[in-house]
Amino acid sequence: MKQFWEAFLVESRRRGVEEVEMMMQRSKNFSINVYESELEKYLISEDGGYAFRGKSNGKMGSVYTELLDLELIEELVAALIENADAIDSVDPEFLYPGSGQRMESDLRQENDGTEAEKIKFAMALEAAAVQYDSRIHKVSNSFFAEQESEYQLMNSHGLACSEQDRYYMAYSYLTAEEENDRQTAFAFQLSRDFRELNPETIAKEAAAEAISILHPKRIPSGSYEAILENRVVVDFLESFGSIFSADAVQKGLSRMKGKLNEQVASTMITLVDDPTGAVGFLTQPFDSEGVNTQKKNVVDQGILKTYLHNLKTAHKAGVESTGNAHKSSYKGSMGISASNFYLAPGDRSKSAMLAEMKQGVMITEVQGLHSGLNPVSGDFSLAASGFLIKDGVKDHAVHQITIAGNWFQLLQEIHEVGADLWFGLPSSGGHFGAPSIWLKSLSIAGE
Amino acid sequence: MLISQITAQRVLETALETGADFSEIFVEKKRVNGVLMIGGAVETVQSGLDSGLGLRIIFGTQSLYGYTSDLREESLLRLAKTLAAAVNEPGKQVLNPWMIRNGETTPHGIVIPPSSIHMKNRIERMKEAHDYATAYDSIITQVSVRYADAVQDVLIANSQGKWVEDQRTRTRFSISSVAEYQGEMQTGGFSPGAFQGYEFVQNLDVKAVAEESARVAVTMAKADPCPAGTFPVIIDNGFGGVIFHEACGHGLEATSVAKNNSIFSNRLGEKIASEKVTAIDDGTIENAWGSSLYDDEGELQRKRVLIDRGVLKSYMIDHLNGKRMGMEATGSSRRESYKYAPTSRMSNTYIAAGTDSVESIFAATENGLYAKYMGGGSVNPITGEFNFSVMEGYLVKDGKIDRPVRGATLIGKGSDILHNIDFVSNNLAHGQGMCGSSSGSIPANVGQPMIRVSSITVGGRKGEEE
Numbered sequence: 001m002k003q004f005w006e007a008f009l010v011e012s013r014r015r016g017v018e019e020v021e022m023m024m025q026r027s028k029n030f031s032i033n034v035y036e037s038e039l040e041k042y043l044i045s046e047d048g049g050y051a052f053r054g055k056s057n058g059k060m061g062s063v064y065t066e067l068l069d070l071e072l073i074e075e076l077v078a079a080l081i082e083n084a085d086a087i088d089s090v091d092p093e094f095l096y097p098g099s100g101q102r103m104e105s106d107l108r109q110e111n112d113g114t115e116a117e118k119i120k121f122a123m124a125l126e127a128a129a130v131q132y133d134s135r136i137h138k139v140s141n142s143f144f145a146e147q148e149s150e151y152q153l154m155n156s157h158g159l160a161c162s163e164q165d166r167y168y169m170a171y172s173y174l175t176a177e178e179e180n181d182r183q184t185a186f187a188f189q190l191s192r193d194f195r196e197l198n199p200e201t202i203a204k205e206a207a208a209e210a211i212s213i214l215h216p217k218r219i220p221s222g223s224y225e226a227i228l229e230n231r232v233v234v235d236f237l238e239s240f241g242s243i244f245s246a247d248a249v250q251k252g253l254s255r256m257k258g259k260l261n262e263q264v265a266s267t268m269i270t271l272v273d274d275p276t277g278a279v280g281f282l283t284q285p286f287d288s289e290g291v292n293t294q295k296k297n298v299v300d301q302g303i304l305k306t307y308l309h310n311l312k313t314a315h316k317a318g319v320e321s322t323g324n325a326h327k328s329s330y331k332g333s334m335g336i337s338a339s340n341f342y343l344a345p346g347d348r349s350k351s352a353m354l355a356e357m358k359q360g361v362m363i364t365e366v367q368g369l370h371s372g373l374n375p376v377s378g379d380f381s382l383a384a385s386g387f388l389i390k391d392g393v394k395d396h397a398v399h400q401i402t403i404a405g406n407w408f409q410l411l412q413e414i415h416e417v418g419a420d421l422w423f424g425l426p427s428s429g430g431h432f433g434a435p436s437i438w439l440k441s442l443s444i445a446g447e
Numbered sequence: 448m449l450i451s452q453i454t455a456q457r458v459l460e461t462a463l464e465t466g467a468d469f470s471e472i473f474v475e476k477k478r479v480n481g482v483l484m485i486g487g488a489v490e491t492v493q494s495g496l497d498s499g500l501g502l503r504i505i506f507g508t509q510s511l512y513g514y515t516s517d518l519r520e521e522s523l524l525r526l527a528k529t530l531a532a533a534v535n536e537p538g539k540q541v542l543n544p545w546m547i548r549n550g551e552t553t554p555h556g557i558v559i560p561p562s563s564i565h566m567k568n569r570i571e572r573m574k575e576a577h578d579y580a581t582a583y584d585s586i587i588t589q590v591s592v593r594y595a596d597a598v599q600d601v602l603i604a605n606s607q608g609k610w611v612e613d614q615r616t617r618t619r620f621s622i623s624s625v626a627e628y629q630g631e632m633q634t635g636g637f638s639p640g641a642f643q644g645y646e647f648v649q650n651l652d653v654k655a656v657a658e659e660s661a662r663v664a665v666t667m668a669k670a671d672p673c674p675a676g677t678f679p680v681i682i683d684n685g686f687g688g689v690i691f692h693e694a695c696g697h698g699l700e701a702t703s704v705a706k707n708n709s710i711f712s713n714r715l716g717e718k719i720a721s722e723k724v725t726a727i728d729d730g731t732i733e734n735a736w737g738s739s740l741y742d743d744e745g746e747l748q749r750k751r752v753l754i755d756r757g758v759l760k761s762y763m764i765d766h767l768n769g770k771r772m773g774m775e776a777t778g779s780s781r782r783e784s785y786k787y788a789p790t791s792r793m794s795n796t797y798i799a800a801g802t803d804s805v806e807s808i809f810a811a812t813e814n815g816l817y818a819k820y821m822g823g824g825s826v827n828p829i830t831g832e833f834n835f836s837v838m839e840g841y842l843v844k845d846g847k848i849d850r851p852v853r854g855a856t857l858i859g860k861g862s863d864i865l866h867n868i869d870f871v872s873n874n875l876a877h878g879q880g881m882c883g884s885s886s887g888s889i890p891a892n893v894g895q896p897m898i899r900v901s902s903i904t905v906g907g908r909k910g911e912e913e
Contacts, residue, residue: 035706038509042533044526047499047516047786064495066516067476072496083492086566090488115533140708140829175829184829221675251485252589253625333483333491368834371823372856372906376625377632381673381906383834383858400832402675402856402906445675445906 004050004068009156011077012054019095020054021155023288025330030115031145034122041143048150051330052076053095056084060093064330091250093334094311096290098159105285107277108148108166113194118144121170121199128203129174135214136207137177140184144170146194159290167281168194169425172202176210183397185210188425190281213364216399219388219446225360226403226442227353229386230422232363233434237271237343239369240378240407241429244271244298245324245336246313253376255408256304264304265411270344271299273308273430275323280340280423280431286323293323293339310336328428338430345435346417353418353438355392361444362387362394363403378408384444401446415440449474449602450500452545452610454520459542459606461527462504466536469505470527471605473743474518475785477597480561482569484592487577489570501785502526506536508771512788543608551747553740554733557616559645561596569594572620572648576657580624583661586668588632589625590661594648603745611745617736617890618647619879622657626664633670633853635663635820635838640736640879640890663820663839670851673840673905679815680857680903681808681843681870686821686878688893691726692796693826694833694861699728699753699761700779701768701791702885703828710831710862711759719759720865723801723898726754728763730778730794736879737794737892744789746778753796754865765791783887790886797894801871808870808899810846816855816905817841817848823880824857831861856906864900872897 005022012020026048033041051064054077061084063076113121126142148166153159171188187205189197228236248254256264275293277283287293289311297305309317310325313336326337354362363386373380381404387394416438423433455472462470477497483490499516500523513530515522573592580590596618603611619640626633637656641647682690695711703709711719720726730748732738742748744766751761764772765780768791781792809817817840824835837855841848877894 039511039533040509041788042509042511042530043788044513044529045515045786046522046526047514049497049516062491062493064493065498067496067498067518079494082566083494086482086489086492086570088489089485138706138708140706182830184827331493331495331497333493367827367832368823368825368836368856370825371836372834374632374634376634379854381836381854381856383832383856383906400858400904402834402858402904404675404854404906445904447677 001068004070005154007070007073008052008077011073015077015081017054017056017077017081019156020052021095021153023051023327023330024152025049026150028148029145031143032119032122034126034142035140037123037126039119049330051327052080054080054084055095056081058092059084059087061087062333091312091316094315095155095157096159096311097157098290103161103286105163107192107283108164109192111193111195118146121197125170125172125199125203128200129172129207132204132207133211135176135178135211137175137182139172139174141171141173153290161286161290163284167192168197170197170199170202172206174206174210176207176214178214181215183210183213185213190425213385213397216385216397218400219398219444221445221447223441224444225357226439227350227357227360227362228437228439229362229364230420230434230436231424232366233343233437234422234424234432235366235369236407237341237434238424238427238429238432239373240375241338241341241432242375244308244338246307246309246317247336249307250313250316255376255378256307259304262304263302265299265302266414267302268346268414268417269299269302269411270297271341272344273298273338273341275339279342279433281426282339282431284339287325288327288334289325291321291323291325296322308336308338310334337428340433341430342421342433343417343435345419345421347419348416350418350420350436353416353436354389357389357438358392360389361398362389366403378406380405380407401444404443404445410439413440449476449600450518454523455604456542457520458502458523458527459604461524462502462531463540463606465531465534466538467504467506467531467534468540469606471503471603473501473782473785474602475499475599477599477784478562479597480595482566482573482594484570484573484577486589487574492566497784499785501788502530503788504530504534505767506534508767510767510788514785540606542606545610546608547610551740554731555642555738555740557644559649560616561598561618561644564645569648572653576622576653579654579657580622580661583658584626584665586626586628586665587624587661588627591623593621595619603741603743609745611741613739613741615642615739616644617642618644620648620651622660624661624664626668628668631668633664633667635660635667638879642734642736642738666851667839667853670853673852673855675906677902677904679812679899679901680905681812681815681817681897681899682821683819684872684874684896685876686893687818688797688878688895689821689824689880690833690835690864691798691895692793692891692893693824694831694864695726696793696796697826697828697884698831698861699763700793701762701764701772704762705768705771708829714759717759718757719862720754720757721868722757723871724754724757724865724868725752725799726797727752727799728793728796732795735795735877735892736890742778742780743782744776744780746776746780748794749778751777763791763793765789781886781889783889787887792884792886792889793882793891795877795892795894797875797877798871798896798898800873800875800896803870803872805872805874805897808872808897809843811870812843812846812899815843817843826861833861834858858904858906864903867901868898869901870899
């Protein structure tokens with residue numbers, strides 16, 4: 001790799017490219033799926049790629065390859081120049097000078113297990129689900145995965161950052177069946193320590209969930225008091241994750257435009273972006289441009305404090321980068337993303353809120369987020385399911401309803417934020433967490 | 448040649464050493480170009496080279512998969528050894544001699560290979576699209592245009608002696624327009640694509656596509672919220688076929704049929720849909736987005752009649768699931784890249800043309816919703832429950848289009864919808880999408896003529912007022 005980078009530097013200098021950067025990403029994966037006590041899926045992989053950016057005539061070109069072949073260097077540099085030449089966006093892009101900054105981070109923990117232990121784990125995960133209840137009719141997936149990643153960023157200004165990480169993930173996806181009704185549920189655990197994963201906990205959570213939603217009914221259309229369960233709030237936060245990106249703001253694609261230091265939500269809302277490792281799995285000392293990351297309240301008691309910036313948007317806005325530059329992989333282009341991003345929890349448990357609400361619905365799942373929701377306007381209309389709440393407890397499961405409204409309005413009108421902060425699975429847009437929230441009015445279309 | 452025959456042979460043999468029945472390699476080299484233009488300015492240009500090998504081992508009905516982006520022989524042999532270490536079966540299969548397939552003439556000819564086109568040519572076409580959409584109406588506030596092409600060279604070789612090489616060239620052009628009217632922002636967008644080179648973009652009526660995307664955005668920005676309720680819904684031709692694709696097509700893939708996860712499992716020969724419904728998956732349509740000469744197990748792609756006048760005739764089957772089901776593969780095995788084990792997938796899927804006229808469909812609809820263009824959606828394959836957004840919708844009153852409505856969502860169960868299709872028109876058309884499933888994201892056509900579903904639950908922002 002070093003030899004390739006050096007050859008790339010020589011060729012790009014020869015062709016008059018002003019500054020260059022190389023990002024290397026490598027990952028090693030192992031994953032298995034058990035189905036009916038057999039290893040249905042067994043996957044091992046080692047792959048990686050190399051992304052190059054470089055400035056030619058003041059414009060940034062980019063190109064990537066998965067093949068490190070010295071014979072490709074001329075072609076890569078030529079493509080980089082052709083691509084830079086085609087750019088006509090007026091906003092300048094930068095490579096981070098970083099005064100020769102060097103950073104190394106290794107988040108891997110010692111507690112790995114053997115392959116046999118991992119297979120045993122997935123078998124136990126399936127067995128625990130099957131044994132939980134006779135109504136567990138089918139366990140489609142008892143999945144275990146291990147991912148180890150390595151990341152390096154270097155540029156012609158002497159920047160050199162590297163990072164290594166490894167985590168383990170397991171999930172159970174199953175179906176409960178009773179009297180011709182089938183319902184599915186999913187539960188997972190994520191950890192940097194293999195020994196922290198517990199097959200019984202995961203299986204029990206998925207199985208209990210699937211059974212609890214058997215025999216759903218529809219409910220009449222109308223306006224309901226509602227509690228959105230934490231994972232539903234996480235879905236919303238994630239789908240609206242881009243609204244705080246300075247790039248979306250500068251392109252006029254976010255309602256947060258022009259709202260800095262204004263009240264954009266109820267005073268109960270504090271949104272935190274925390275890359276330091278206290279919560280979440282997107283823990284990084286530096287971002288995709290090599291800039292140091294930092295913890296900040298993006299919205300503090302309802303007031304918008306900052307956007308999320310990379311070098312390009314920060315320059316345009318006349319501020320410092322917030323360390324949120326993000327390139328999802330060597331194939332992606334430089335963008336902006338949250339790190340571990342969550343709605344700060346309130347004081348009371350979900351059951352305390354349910355008890356006080358007495359009548360209403362609890363929404364536990366929404367679907368169609370990529371199409372039934374407009375991140376620009378905030379309008380949403382989503383297929384949903386959950387429970388009808390009577391006298392503060394679950395009366396029966398509810399399905400085939402849609403919930404509709406406007407996310408921005410909802411953030412203003414929120415009645416209470418619960419204490420049950422929960423994180424979903426990390427994605428390229430960030431790792432999102434939220435507690436359950438209580439709404440005084442939610443529009444539901446049902447029967 | 449992506450790797451030599453001798454290397455392929457060594458890798459396949461190593462993979463069989465611990466007693467597996469079958470080994471297969473998929474070697475890929477893919478060159479891609481992508482351009483994003485926002486507000487008429489080129490924002491990003493990306494070129495790249497993907498390259499790697501995927502190795503699959505099968506014993507009984509169990510399968511193991513591994514991949515690497517390092518194509519050196521020592522790395523490939525290490526992969527084969529590691530994977531084989533997870534197998535411990537008696538006996539040892541031997542490799543069959545190569546049966547090299549060539550001389551098959553492809554119906555999907557390429558006129559202008561992407562490599563022969565300069566980036567600037569692509570961008571000129573994108574600028575045209577931007578200008579047409581922007582000029583359409585003063586309330587258009589943002590136009591983004593995307594261009595993408597890919598040339599994928601593949602080699603599929605297996606221990607039974609199969610050696611198939613294929614090249615797939617695809618090009619796609621997307622435009623999305625945002626209109627803002629009295630604080631309401633709405634988007635209209637289209638993404639036509641084909642199994643073609645740059646000739647696809649050259650021949651594309653960029654003006655029509657751009658103006659149509661702008662027209663949809665403008666119409667929807669000025670539309671009222673859609674009322675919620677249960678109505679008959681008229682779904683127009685083309686991309687409207689996405690509902691059949693999501694709500695029924697996935698349930699006919701062997702991936703879910705073999706595990707008895709599908710509501711259509713064990714139902715061949717049964718009536719699963721209204722007599723008006725004949726549904727086809729055809730991977731041979733000339734230069735169509737979801738076509739290819741070979742599937743990703745090296746079988747020739749073909750045309751499959753899935754449902755014939757309401758009766759279930761065929762599933763879409765790959766080799767491994769075929770073994771589980773005791774059925775022949777149907778040339779339906781596909782994968783996004785070497786990073787995915789192949790499985791049964793759709794290619795170009797559509798509801799065949801019927802005999803009802805568009806006029807008769809409207810005339811029969813007293814009160815309902817007309818979905819002119821569909822947006823995206825998703826489905827739970829086990830319960831069959833789906834949800835879809837309507838990109839451009841209208842209320843229908845007394846057999847006539849009444850007024851546009853925005854924010855409509857269609858929800859229901861795939862099996863119910865199939866029985867409730869009561870009209871099928873004769874204007875079959877296709878739309879292009881990317882279909883995501885267990886073997887990755889792959890290009891797929893969806894299609895249908897105008898159909899009517901007698902009853903679907905429509906979610907909207909307004910309560911039931913009308």
